[in-house]
Amino acid sequence: xxxxxxxxxxxxxxxxxxxxxxxxARSVLQALDRQRYDVVEIGITHAGAWLAARPGSSTGVLExxxxxxxxxxxxxxxxxxxxxxxxxxxxxxxTGLELLTALDVIFPVLHGTFGEDGTLQGLLELxxxxxxxxxxxxxxxxxxxxxxxxxxCAVQIPxxxxxxxxxxxxxxxxQGVLERAEAVAPYPLFVKPANLGSSVGVxxxxxxxxxxxxxxxxxxxxxxxxxxxxxNAREIEVAVLGNDDPQASMPGExxxxxxxxxxxAKYVDNASGLxxxxxxxxxxxxxxxxxxxxxxxxxxxxxxARVDFLLDKxxxxxxxxxxxxxxxxxxxxxYAKLWGAAGVSYPELVDRLIALAMERKSERSQTERxxxx
Numbered sequence: 001x002x003x004x005x006x007x008x009x010x011x012x013x014x015x016x017x018x019x020x021x022x023x024x025a026r027s028v029l030q031a032l033d034r035q036r037y038d039v040v041e042i043g044i045t046h047a048g049a050w051l052a053a054r055p056g057s058s059t060g061v062l063e064x065x066x067x068x069x070x071x072x073x074x075x076x077x078x079x080x081x082x083x084x085x086x087x088x089x090x091x092x093x094x095t096g097l098e099l100l101t102a103l104d105v106i107f108p109v110l111h112g113t114f115g116e117d118g119t120l121q122g123l124l125e126l127x128x129x130x131x132x133x134x135x136x137x138x139x140x141x142x143x144x145x146x147x148x149x150x151x152x153c154a155v156q157i158p159x160x161x162x163x164x165x166x167x168x169x170x171x172x173x174x175q176g177v178l179e180r181a182e183a184v185a186p187y188p189l190f191v192k193p194a195n196l197g198s199s200v201g202v203x204x205x206x207x208x209x210x211x212x213x214x215x216x217x218x219x220x221x222x223x224x225x226x227x228x229x230x231x232n233a234r235e236i237e238v239a240v241l242g243n244d245d246p247q248a249s250m251p252g253e254x255x256x257x258x259x260x261x262x263x264x265a266k267y268v269d270n271a272s273g274l275x276x277x278x279x280x281x282x283x284x285x286x287x288x289x290x291x292x293x294x295x296x297x298x299x300x301x302x303x304x305a306r307v308d309f310l311l312d313k314x315x316x317x318x319x320x321x322x323x324x325x326x327x328x329x330x331x332x333x334x335y336a337k338l339w340g341a342a343g344v345s346y347p348e349l350v351d352r353l354i355a356l357a358m359e360r361k362s363e364r365s366q367t368e369r370x371x372x373x
Contacts, residue, residue, distance in 0.1 A: 005035045006104045007354065008078075008087060010120070012044040012065055015112030016200040016221055025062055025109040025330035031331070031347040038240075040087060040101055042076065044110070052076040052087060055101055076100065082128035089263075105357050106131040107350075109329060112196050116326045117143035130361035132353045133303040136326040141299040142325040145226050146194045148299065153319055155298045157291055160310065160319050161185050161229040164194060167219045173233040177215065178208060183253055185229035191215055193222035204230065233310035233318065236278050238292040241352065243302045248289040249338040251309075253278035274334055276341045280311065287318055295323055301354050306335045 009032070012018055023341050025041075031040050041061035043051050051073035053059040059072045075090045079097075086102040099261055106129055118140035124131045134142060146164035153159060163184050170177050183188065191214035193201040201221040203214030211227075218225045235254040240246050255273035277285070285368035292307035306327035310319045327335045333348045339349050 004036060004038045004352065005358075006040060006102055007032060008103045008106045009109060010042045010044065010106060011062065011109045012046075013110040013112065013115045014044065014046060014048045015110070015114060015116075015195055017111035018046055020067055021111050021115070022062065024111070027108055027330040027336075027346065028107060028350060029062060031350045033347065033351070036351075038101075039098055040103065042087065043073070044115075045070070048114070050078075051251075052075050052089075052100065054089075074100075075147070075297045078103075078127055078129075080123055080126035082126070083356040085127050085129050098324055103129060105129065105354055105361075107354065108133060108326060109356075111326055112200070113143075116324075117195060128193035128361075128364075130141070130357045132357045134301045135252060135307065135360075136297075138299045138301040138305075138324050142301065142305065142323045143195050144224065145192060145322055146224055148322060149226075151298055152295065155294065157295055157298070157320050158318065160231055160321070163227050165215070165225045165227065167223040167225065170215055170219055170225070174212065174215075178211060181211060181215070181227040182208070184227050187211075188230035189214075190226075190228045190230055191218050192226045192228065193218045194226050195222045231310045232313045233319075234278075234313060236280065236288055236309040236318070236333050236340070238288050238307045238309070238313050239335045240292050240301070240305045241303075241339065241349075241356075242309060243356055243363070246293055246296050246301070248292045248307075249342055251285055251288045252276040252294065252334055252338050252341075253280070254334065259290070265320045274337060276337060284311065284316070284318060291318070291320055299323065301325060302360050303353055304335070331332050356363065 009025060009028055011021045013021055043061045043065045050071060052331055053061055053073055064070055064073055077088050077090055079088060087100045089098040106124055108115055108131060109115060116139060118136040121136045121139050141151055149159055149162045161184055165177050187206050189205045191203045191205055201218045205211040205214045215225055236251050238251050239249040253275040257272045272305050288309055295307055296305055306324045308321040310321050336346050336349060
């Protein structure tokens, strides 16, 4: 069929969320309508190598990544040159480039560093390719929980008391960091890498020994470490969809199978529950939806985001916790299920995101790049 959009789906990545990305990518690839799209699978290894199969090959890139048999794949690259917006094979000697396929739009299914933090988005801006999701600014601010906290404070959206420490501080003065971290709030405290998701490297700390262990664990994954007051909270999530006029779903509630929503509770034991809609008062529902859109617009998101809240069980206060600009995106993830409850099927959601990416590219093309008097 002529006029099919050529969609590059990028997954894997140099991130602690590499395996989560593969799960999301499988759902996206299954949902893409081959009557409407030519789909190009592009995998990025843990080491950062970009790999793909030749057009017409029977080799599935995602399948190769999941089995670990990468031998049939070829090293590829997207060049930061808007005059050559396609996927190129790298010559075996590194001296030649061969255009494998043109690309119209990229669907990044990369969670965490080097995929969700603005770095990939910067490359795609240089190439002038359409892509699903937030741009450089929204991705970078949404990824760094410390910067995000500062922005939320600036726009007066309620957040939990938080302080950021550097890995270099922890190495140089662990005792001082412990004391300053304990000044954030009484125990329990949560410790997180500032730039990672899926609860990788997150610890709940009830004592100084726990705190030191949590700081060291978070420092494995990032140079910036977040220490946050623990809240006896229900976990509420809102899905946001759109560009300049975003829409918010009804809130859902996570019922974690463990004490908090850990990586294992999300992806391993399959025992956590989802309540859609969340059984919360009507005014709290509307507040969550309103704050979700405000936060989305404050950091200049586009396409999609899942906005996570903490609802204090003791006093009913609602705190915005974070914005995930590339949320877990399997067909059973909260983001997809929230829109499913609103009547938007998973394949339709994928179609809408691609349409929003093309819309954003069209808007971007209206910006003049040369000043002429």
